[in-house]
Each structure stands twice: as C-alpha cells, then as structure tokens.
Amino acid sequence: MAVLIVALVVGTVLYRKRQVSLTSKADQPEALEETKDRSGGYKSAGGFSFSQGAAGATEAPPKPEPVEPRVVEKPIAPPVEQQPAEAAAPDVAESALVEPEVVEPEVAEPEVVEPEAAAPEVVEPDTAEPAVAQPETVEPEVAETAPTEAPPVEPVTEEPAGTVTPTAPVEAPSQPAPAIEEIAPTAGRLGRLRGRLARSQNAVGKSLLGLMGGGDLDEDSWEEIEDTLIIADLGSAVTQEVVGKLRAEIATGSVKSEEQARATLKKVLVEALHPEMDRSIRALPHEAAPGVLLVVGVNGTGKTTSTGKLARVLVADGRRVLLGAADTFRAAAADQLQTWAERVGAEVVRGAEGADPAAIAFDSVSKGIETGVDVVIVDTAGRLHTKTGLMDELGKVKRVVEKRAPVDEVLLVLDSTIGQNGLVQARVFAEVVDITGVVLTKLDGTAKGGIVFQVQHELGVPVKLVGLGEGADDLAPFEPEAFVDALLG
C-alpha cells in the first residue's frame, strides 16, 4: 500500500513539473529571442531614424480636404475602407502635369489623370502591442473583398497639339484582399539580422588584421593591404585614403598587437564611411503635406522590395503610408507593390500598364494629401538608361510631383552584388535627379562590403539603408561602426 501511495505521489509531481516547464518556455520572450539570434556581426544599435524634409514647410501645396489626424493609431478593426475613385476634375495643378517645355518627339503625350485605383484598404497597425514579434505570421481574419468600379475617366487633355488619348481604364483590385501581416517592431527585427552581414564579410577583416597585427610593415605588406581593399570593392580613391591614414598611424608606433591593429583599422575605416552624415530617412509629414519619397534605381536591384520593406517599417512606426506604383513599364511591378501594400497595411495608387509614370506619381501624392497620409513612397520605373528616355522620364516624375508637394528624399537603390556596375548606374541616376540617400541591397549575397565606401565617395550622399535578405523585415539602417565591426569579423 505504502509503495503504491509513494508511486502515485511521485507520478503526480513529475507530471506537473512537465506541464509547468512546457508553458513557461513558450512564454518567455527571451527564449524566443535566443533561438532567433545569430552570431555577432552587424548590430544596429538603434532603430530606424526618421526626420522631416527641410523643404516642406515653405510652399504648402493646395490642400483640398480637411485631413484625418496624422498621428497614430488605434487599431482599427481590419480593413476596408473603399473609396470609389473620383473622376478627377482637372485643376490647375493637374494641368501642370503636362510639360510643354519638354515636348519630345513623341508628340504631345496627353496627360491623363488616372483616378486612383481605389486603395484596397487602410489598416492601422497596433504599434502599442509589440512584444510578440511574429513577422511572418498572417492574421487569420480575412479582409473583405474590395469591390470598386472606377467611374469612367475624363481624360485631361494637353493644350498644345490637342491630341487626346483616353486613359486606359484604371484597374480596380477585384480579388479579395489578403489578410494583413503582423508587423514586427523594428527593435526585434534588427536583432534577427545579426550575423548575416558578418558572414558575408569575414574574409576582408581576417586578411587585413593578419597583415597589420605584427606592427611594422614592409612595402609588400602594404601592397597586399591595398590589394585586399581594392578586391573588397573600396575603389582606388578610398583605398588610397585608407592606406594613407593607416601608414600614418603605424608610423607613430602605436600598433604592436592584433588588438591595436583592429582598433586602428576600425577607426580609419569608420572615418572613411563619414559617420557624421545624416542618415535619417526624411519621411515625416509636413504641416500640409505628407513626406514624399521617390525610390529610383535600375530594375532588379530591389527597388520594389525595398519600398515594401520601408513601408513596413514606417507602418510599424505608426505612420500611414501610401505607395505609388509609378513603375508602369512592367505590369508585374505594380502587382508586386500592391501585394506589399496589402501585406503591410498601406494604401496604394496604381495606374494602367504603360500609363505615364509622372501621372501616377502625381496622383499618388495628390491622394496622399487628400487622405492625410503621413508619407508617400513612389516606386519609379527603372528601365536601364538607354539614358535619355528613361532618365528624362525620371526627372519629369520629380518635377511633376513637386507641383504638388516637395520631394523630401530620393533614394537610389543599388545592388551590392554587381560591384563597379552599381557605380556606373549611380552616376547616371545622379545626373538626372538629386539623390539624397542610397539603399544598398543584397549585402547578404556578397563577400565584399566595400561598395558602401565607394558609393558614398562617388555620390557624396550617405548609404541610409541596407538590404540583408529577401524577407520582409530584412532591411536595416546603415550604421558605419556596426558595419565596420561586421567587416572586420
């Protein structure tokens, strides 16, 4: 009997113990973090930093309607607020779309205002309940179907030659809008990016530290250092600058151990990345207009993906975001952007395939002003520069948008895996628009990080964001110190 009782008691205790440990593990956020965290490497100290563009306050554009409060954010039950697109009555600003001065061979391209494709939904995330970061999970509730038939459009005609082409009908999203993904708070996200960059960069650090660790260097060693930096894509100008400073440091006799070598290298490399540059994203709204960002770059560099990732960060930061699909050259690009918008809970404005990108950009900003969003991000076309055509088009997009609201930020997206070609692209784009920041994508896919140095040196503008993977949360603010740490491994 006694043995039986003892066995029962022990059994119960063991059973309870197991239950407890299961529950508590699952509930501990630290435990979750632990499994997600990867090695050391790129540690972004802070989150994303957003600021207000300087131009905004001065010339407030005409503002039609009273705006909804900009600042944030009570969870509004899922979607959907469908606004039938309005047939736009041409107004002064719109007719400005037409740019007679630029009249190019293709006779008057009649300006057409496309009615906004009814924004699929307006979703405001609950930033107040961050903790459980589950970026990829999809909320179970399914959004309502977006109906919407756009009323017929009155084409806005261009004055000079009077050629009128009716706009292609605006596509109204007809399938059920997908459920909104939960957006990870930015802090948690950055932690998950750790290690990726480090993995791709190690070789550079090892060889540099190996060469410098011993103190005095002979000319062959200096040549090797130069070669290493060139191979890592720093480019000859930055390499010369870095080597010059390293020589000066070594000459003082302060480098005698590998630790000192690391400290010296870090200091010189960080300096070469100009940590003093303002890397905040100018996305905050002005008094009478949203922040306006143009995203430019060659196709395939990751423009649309970066636009979506950035929108996601902004939404997570409590901002209302509108995405403009001005890449009308490739129909799939607008679809891709719309999918992003739906995933993150942003509005979207798109037009018919082949429509004038400037018109879409203009409509996006107009709609952003009307609906009182905080920021409009316009994804532009990126057909490779057979130069004049596309590049003029890009200049036009910017000019036209500026009739409505100042452009706060022009982000150039460059693919870090294409090395020198990226620079060639950068130069061409910089000739046409004033680039204010660079998004360097696919750093996870290169063994060289040096292109960051070169791009900044070449353009004189900071790398503001880096893409570290294909995932929705794989976008990080660029921080020189953290980057050099990762570079040195």
Ligand SMILES: Nc1nc2c(ncn2[C@@H]2O[C@H](COP(=O)(O)OP(=O)(O)OP(=O)(O)O)[C@@H](O)[C@H]2O)c(=O)[nH]1
């Ligand atoms: N590994 C990796 N892949 C990326 C990154 N950013 C974008 N990509 C991938 O690069 C490919 C091209 O990205 P898109 O965003 O479609 O490029 P795009 O410049 O908009 O090109 P178009 O849509 O043709 O105009 C996609 O497969 C993306 O998933 C990144 O940081 N790392």
